[in-house]
Amino acid sequence: MREDVLKFQLKLGIQTIMLAIVVSVVVFFFTNSGNKIIPGIFLGTFISLLNFRQMAIGFEKAVCMEESRAKRYGTIQYGIRFLTVTVVLFLSARSPYVNVVGVIIGLFLLKAVILGSNFLKFIFRDSI
Numbered sequence: 066m067r068e069d070v071l072k073f074q075l076k077l078g079i080q081t082i083m084l085a086i087v088v089s090v091v092v093f094f095f096t097n098s099g100n101k102i103i104p105g106i107f108l109g110t111f112i113s114l115l116n117f118r119q120m121a122i123g124f125e126k127a128v129c130m131e132e133s134r135a136k137r138y139g140t141i142q143y144g145i146r147f148l149t150v151t152v153v154l155f156l157s158a159r160s161p162y163v164n165v166v167g168v169i170i171g172l173f174l175l176k177a178v179i180l181g182s183n184f185l186k187f188i189f190r191d192s193i
Contacts, residue, residue, distance in 0.1 A: 077117070081113070088170065089106050102170075108167075110172075112168075112171070120142070127139050150172065
């Protein structure tokens, strides 16, 4: 894998973890059930970053394949990522230690980081 792609993934990962820490601190101070939501936030963040990494590796492999094989490979990889999220959400809904809302928040944090960084690049594109 190219070094610039790895740096980009690492940067997004660090920003997502930092956002998870900020959201966890806010949840801790402003909710009564913070001890269940905070582990859910970090579990969701971990699964989101894992899926993001798995998607990047899958794209790298699929680019080198012929079209029909790449389509099948991509569909299988998507199914695996979808199944992972489904199992995590189901188990967190059944678990007394993790709040499913926290897991959902954690799953969306990577998306928030990506959209937020692109929005900031769009807003400040003339000043850079």
